[in-house]
Amino acid sequence: MIELKTEEYSAIFHFFNEKKQHIPALSVLLGNYPGRVFADDTIAPTLAVVWTTARWMYAAGDISEEIYQMKLISFLQTVVVPDCKQRQENWFEIYTDDGEAWTNLFLQGYAGLSIQRHMESVYEFRHEHFIQLEAGAAAEFSPDDVIVAYEEFPVLEEQKNSVSEIHNRFGGLNTVGAVVSKGDQIMSLCKNNGFIVDNSYFIDVDTYAEAERGKGYATLAARSLIRYYLERGCEPLWETTHENTASHRLALKLGFEPVESYPVFAFNILKRERYG
Numbered sequence: 378m379i380e381l382k383t384e385e386y387s388a389i390f391h392f393f394n395e396k397k398q399h400i401p402a403l404s405v406l407l408g409n410y411p412g413r414v415f416a417d418d419t420i421a422p423t424l425a426v427v428w429t430t431a432r433w434m435y436a437a438g439d440i441s442e443e444i445y446q447m448k449l450i451s452f453l454q455t456v457v458v459p460d461c462k463q464r465q466e467n468w469f470e471i472y473t474d475d476g477e478a479w480t481n482l483f484l485q486g487y488a489g490l491s492i493q494r495h496m497e498s499v500y501e502f503r504h505e506h507f508i509q510l511e512a513g514a515a516a517e518f519s520p521d522d523v524i525v526a527y528e529e530f531p532v533l534e535e536q537k538n539s540v541s542e543i544h545n546r547f548g549g550l551n552t553v554g555a556v557v558s559k560g561d562q563i564m565s566l567c568k569n570n571g572f573i574v575d576n577s578y579f580i581d582v583d584t585y586a587e588a589e590r591g592k593g594y595a596t597l598a599a600r601s602l603i604r605y606y607l608e609r610g611c612e613p614l615w616e617t618t619h620e621n622t623a624s625h626r627l628a629l630k631l632g633f634e635p636v637e638s639y640p641v642f643a644f645n646i647l648k649r650e651r652y653g
Contacts, residue, residue, distance in 0.1 A: 399435055400577060402429070404572045424437075428457075432470065475496075484642075493643045495620065497619065499615070503633065510632060526558065527601075564594040573611075579613070579615075613633075
């Protein structure tokens, strides 16, 4: 696998430009988000990997033949794992299309790696449902002591201490989040996570205190952020694992509908036992 230069990214664009799940990869290819790009050839690639923020990877292409499988596994063992160890990270994830070939390749097991597979889905936004939600929202949830504020957040908050050139280029990249507070306590936060292509963006939402979940704070934060970006011509996308039923319910409530499902392979780097 060869690491591509920016001017060579167009050779792999076709692998990632047709599905919503690949918007994070596209945001790297378009220069909107930091990452590294690899392919087995710079002119006519068969296999490509877009590596965003050093943890999440999007792999696409033909792995039906053993030679391509070997290229990908060699890439993981000689590039990805050493890089993770250098950064003292013990895990990474790879998003792929839903096909048996990917599952068979990764789940056969590799020395030094523990690999688990789960399914995720991308949800598209439906305006009509959201309008109905907005119409009845005031009666449903309008506590007097709750405040919603819009704040900027660094996209690369976890990478802020990095000295690498690729992260320094994006050190000032910020997006907006809707913060729901009650007194001095932040109840919930919903923000644009920085994966942006054209007018589409992915959102993250979290209610930090487990005791405060299910009370409507996440709904209020998400509604507020969605409204903020709709006024600026941008539409949200939602992504969650199939096991996260709370996220699934919230997505449907806000007017999202699942449109794509795909596997995600979580790799954990095993620590070697020391003897003597």
